[in-house]
Amino acid sequence: MRRWKDPFPPTPRGFHDRVEQTLHALEDMDRRQNRRYKKLTAALVAALVALLAVGAVAAVIGNNQLKRELSDSGATDMAERVQDVHLADASDGFGFSIDEVAWEGDDLYISYTLSVPEDGNTYLVGLMQPRINGEPVNYRSSRYMDDLSCMAAALGGDYPATDTVVLPVLADSRELELKDMELSVSAAFFSTDRPLEFIPDFFDAEGEYNHPELLVHWDGGVIEQEIYPSADTLYYWWISESGTPMIDLSMFPEVLTAMAAEDAEEKGHVTVTYDAEGWPQTCLTPAGLDSTGVATLVAERSVSLPLSEDMVSHDLYNGLEEDTFRYRDMTIVIEDFHMTHFQLTARIWMLPDEGVPEDVGADYFDRFPGMEFYVNGKNLSDGFFGGIEAMKDGVRGYREDYRCDDYIPLGNLESLELAVCHWDEETREKIVDEVVAELKPILDTAAAEEEAAALALREAAGSWQPGDADITVWATDKGTYYHLERECSGMKEPHEWAIADAVAAGKAPCPACAGGKNAPFQWEEGEDISCGAN
Amino acid sequence: MLQADFTQRVRACERRLYRVARSMLPRECDCEDAVQEALLRAWDRLDTLREEKYFETWLMRILINQCRTFYRRRPPVPAQLTEDIPGPDGGDAALLDALAAMPQKSRVTLELHYIEGYSVAETARILRLPEGTVKWRLSRGRAQLKQILSGREERV
Numbered sequence: 001m002r003r004w005k006d007p008f009p010p011t012p013r014g015f016h017d018r019v020e021q022t023l024h025a026l027e028d029m030d031r032r033q034n035r036r037y038k039k040l041t042a043a044l045v046a047a048l049v050a051l052l053a054v055g056a057v058a059a060v061i062g063n064n065q066l067k068r069e070l071s072d073s074g075a076t077d078m079a080e081r082v083q084d085v086h087l088a089d090a091s092d093g094f095g096f097s098i099d100e101v102a103w104e105g106d107d108l109y110i111s112y113t114l115s116v117p118e119d120g121n122t123y124l125v126g127l128m129q130p131r132i133n134g135e136p137v138n139y140r141s142s143r144y145m146d147d148l149s150c151m152a153a154a155l156g157g158d159y160p161a162t163d164t165v166v167l168p169v170l171a172d173s174r175e176l177e178l179k180d181m182e183l184s185v186s187a188a189f190f191s192t193d194r195p196l197e198f199i200p201d202f203f204d205a206e207g208e209y210n211h212p213e214l215l216v217h218w219d220g221g222v223i224e225q226e227i228y229p230s231a232d233t234l235y236y237w238w239i240s241e242s243g244t245p246m247i248d249l250s251m252f253p254e255v256l257t258a259m260a261a262e263d264a265e266e267k268g269h270v271t272v273t274y275d276a277e278g279w280p281q282t283c284l285t286p287a288g289l290d291s292t293g294v295a296t297l298v299a300e301r302s303v304s305l306p307l308s309e310d311m312v313s314h315d316l317y318n319g320l321e322e323d324t325f326r327y328r329d330m331t332i333v334i335e336d337f338h339m340t341h342f343q344l345t346a347r348i349w350m351l352p353d354e355g356v357p358e359d360v361g362a363d364y365f366d367r368f369p370g371m372e373f374y375v376n377g378k379n380l381s382d383g384f385f386g387g388i389e390a391m392k393d394g395v396r397g398y399r400e401d402y403r404c405d406d407y408i409p410l411g412n413l414e415s416l417e418l419a420v421c422h423w424d425e426e427t428r429e430k431i432v433d434e435v436v437a438e439l440k441p442i443l444d445t446a447a448a449e450e451e452a453a454a455l456a457l458r459e460a461a462g463s464w465q466p467g468d469a470d471i472t473v474w475a476t477d478k479g480t481y482y483h484l485e486r487e488c489s490g491m492k493e494p495h496e497w498a499i500a501d502a503v504a505a506g507k508a509p510c511p512a513c514a515g516g517k518n519a520p521f522q523w524e525e526g527e528d529i530s531c532g533a534n
Numbered sequence: 535m536l537q538a539d540f541t542q543r544v545r546a547c548e549r550r551l552y553r554v555a556r557s558m559l560p561r562e563c564d565c566e567d568a569v570q571e572a573l574l575r576a577w578d579r580l581d582t583l584r585e586e587k588y589f590e591t592w593l594m595r596i597l598i599n600q601c602r603t604f605y606r607r608r609p610p611v612p613a614q615l616t617e618d619i620p621g622p623d624g625g626d627a628a629l630l631d632a633l634a635a636m637p638q639k640s641r642v643t644l645e646l647h648y649i650e651g652y653s654v655a656e657t658a659r660i661l662r663l664p665e666g667t668v669k670w671r672l673s674r675g676r677a678q679l680k681q682i683l684s685g686r687e688e689r690v
Contacts, residue, residue: 004629004648005626006553006649007627007630007633014566015552015555015565015566018570019551022573023541026537026574026577260603
C-alpha cells in the first residue's frame, strides 16, 4: 500500500480546542465501571428467569443440516464429530431450536431451526445476537436485525414454514473458560399484513442496482442510503438456499426512522452492545420493529446451550513443513499458517528479487498476482485478492493476509496448493494460472495436548480444595485473586504461592487465568483494570 | 487504562480523529460535536476495551458510529449553500473534492486505508466489515476516484 498525501486542511483550532476541553472535562466525570456490571447482571438474571419460566423442551424438529453440509464438502471426519443437541423452545406453533453443535479453534458452529404455524399467514422472523453468559459474541450471518444488515426471514403462507440454518459463532475454545458457560440465542416472530414481492436481478454482477426506479434516497436519514419509496409492500431480492425470502428491513423508512431516533435506546427500540474487542453494534429490538408498524411482534423464543469441553475438537494444523518458495522473479513466504475444519488463515509475502522501490504508485502493486489456496483441487471460498505494501525483515514487499471460512476436509486431505489465479470477467469464476507450491501442513497434536492440559490446570485451580494436589500460583500480598499466569492483569511484584497458602489467605481464583467464576471488577481510582483483576 | 494514558493516546491521534470526522461530516461544527461525543462515549465504555493495543481502531470505530448518528440526525445542507464558502487553506483541495464526491462507504474505506494507513484488516475491524468487502470497496473506490479525477481533468 502506498499512503496518499494528506489532502485534508490543517486541523482547525476549534476541533483541537474541543478535544482538549473534552479531555479536561473527563477529570470531573466518574468512571461507570460498576454501574455497567449491575445492569448486565440484572439483564442476565432476567434472561435466566425468563428461560426457566419458558423451559427448554426437547426439540420437535430434528435435522442434520450441519452434518450434511460438512459431509457434502468432504469433511466427513468433522461431520462425525458434530453433536446432536436438540434444545427447543416451542409453543403456539412458534418454535426455535438449536439442533447441532461443532466447535474447533475459534469457530463454534450450530445449526438451528425456526418454525411458524401453518395457518396460511406469512410471518417475519428476526434472530437476536447470540450471547455467551450474557455477553454478545461475534457471528457470521446476515440474519440479524443489526445496523448493517437488519434482515428478517419470511416463513409460512406461500413460503416454507420451517427454516434450518447453520450459524458460525466466533468463540475461541482455547481462550474461553468452559465451566458454567452457555450460549444463548433467541428469535422474534412477527405478523405482517403487507404482501411480499420478489424483485429478480435486483443487483447486477457488479453490485449495482438493476432497478433504480424502485429506490429513493432517504434525505432525512442514513448517508447515501437508498430505500424503497413505499412501505406498503415488503420487497425482497434474496432467497436463502433453503427457499426462505430474506427481507432487508433497513430498506424501509419506518425502520430507519426508528433506529435513528435520538431516544431509540431509551425506548428499548435498539440495543447497543459491544463485542469482545469493544466494537459497538446497534441492533433493532423486537419492540423496535413492532413500533414501526411494518410488523407486529407475536412471539419470542429463546434457547440456551451449555458449552462444554467435550464439544471441542483439536485437529489444528499450525505451520508448514516448508514455507518459502520461488515464483518467477520473486520469493514467496507463507507465515502464520493455521488450518482447521472451518478456516484457513495465512500471511503471504511476495518479495521481488529486485526489491520494491520506495517511490512507486499504487498501480505498481497491481503486478503482484492473486494467490489462492486449493484443497484437493478445490478453491476455498471467500479468499482474498489483493494486499498491501509492507516491510518484512527490512525488505519492502507485498503482503496478503489471507483468510477463508469454508469447510475443509482435513480427514481426507490429499493436496493443499498455493496457486496464482485470476477472475474471469465473464463467468466471475477464479481461474488457476499456475500452481506455485504444494504445501505440507503440520498437524499440531502437541498444541491440542497442551491446550487440554492447560484447561485441566485451570479447572483444577478454579475448584481447588484442601486435599487436592498442590499447584503453584502467582499473587501479590494484597491482591484479591491468585493467578496461573505471572503476567496476568499487570500485577506489581507478584510472587509464587502454594495454592493452599493463597486460598488460606482468602484469595480467589482469577476469572481470567485461573478458572475463577466471573466476578465484577471492583475498580478503584488508580488501579489498572485493563486486563483482569489483581 | 488510566486517564493520563487515555488523554495521551487521544492527543496522539487527534489528527486522525479530525480527518475521519471530516471525511464523514462536511460541517466543522459537526466534527467538533461528534469528536466530543465519541471521546465521552469511549471514556464511559473504556471497560469494554479488552486489549489496549486496539485502542486507536476502537476509538475510530466509536467516532465513525458517532458521525453516522450525527449525519442521520442532521443531514447536510444542500451543496449550493456551501459551495461559495471558502474552505481552510492547505491540503489537497482537488483530491478532497473528489473524495467528497464519492459515496460515503467508498470514501471512508479509502480514507482509512490510504490516508490513515490502516491495513485492510484494521480497516475491516474499524468498519466491522469482512476484509473481502473492504478490498472490494477499495478496488471500487479507486476506480470511482480515478473516474472523478479524470472527468474533472477532461472538463478543464
